[in-house]
Amino acid sequence: MRSNETLQGGTVKTVTLEVRDASSAMKEFSRSWRSGRTERSARISFTSPELLWKVLTAKRWDAVKVEFPRQAA
Secondary structure, three states, X not given: OEEOOOEOOEOOEEEEEEEOOHHHHXXXXXXXXXXXXXXXXXXXXXXXXXXXXXXXXXXHHHHHHHHOHHHHO
């Protein structure tokens, strides 16, 4: 999913929603933090599919599908 909004100096960001264990997500965060480099995309990690769908409600998913129809399919 791409957005034309400016976010911390970038013009286009990709947000990846993923399900993975917390330990793995924190290792990735720590690596990125220590590098001091800006990532080309953002990641939002959830520890279970149930948690992802609890946060990403049906109305929010509908908004994603309207804004980014090809990527959300």
